[in-house]
Amino acid sequence: VFLSLQLFGTIVWILVASTQVPLPLLQGWVMFVAVTAWFLSIVFLSVFLFGYANRIAINWNQADFIFHGATFVFYFGAFLLQAATTSLHHFPRKFNSTTQERILTGREYNISIAASVCILYTCI
Numbered sequence: 001v002f003l004s005l006q007l008f009g010t011i012v013w014i015l016v017a018s019t020q021v022p023l024p025l026l027q028g029w030v031m032f033v034a035v036t037a038w039f040l041s042i043v044f045l046s047v048f049l050f051g052y053a054n055r056i057a058i059n060w061n062q063a064d065f066i067f068h069g070a071t072f073v074f075y076f077g078a079f080l081l082q083a084a085t086t087s088l089h090h091f092p093r094k095f096n097s098t099t100q101e102r103i104l105t106g107r108e109y110n111i112s113i114a115a116s117v118c119i120l121y122t123c124i
Helices: 002-017 024-049 060-087 106-123
Strands: none
Touching: 002 024, 002 060, 002 106, 024 060, 024 106, 060 106
16 A cells, blocks of 8 residues: 555656646645655655564554545545646636636646546545
């Protein structure tokens, strides 16, 4: 489970970072969730790989449940924000301008769809 979280979290991180981030508030939260969950899953995995779990006296089943529950909530929120960003692709970048520049270009729209799907898969 940790490896899929790290893999898809990394893909989300790369996909969102490869766009021009037209809505920094929304996509900033998506990046924060992806980077934080990735880092915490590395820490959690390291605790088990290096045997620190035997030295720390806590209920690891409960800690795992809380970690994955919190990760699900944050990733689902990030999915909603990324999907909202994707759905605004047809709006113009500046409403008072005569140019037809869109919030998301065709390439960024496709990347944003891929990021939304990867975030949703990470929730599962």
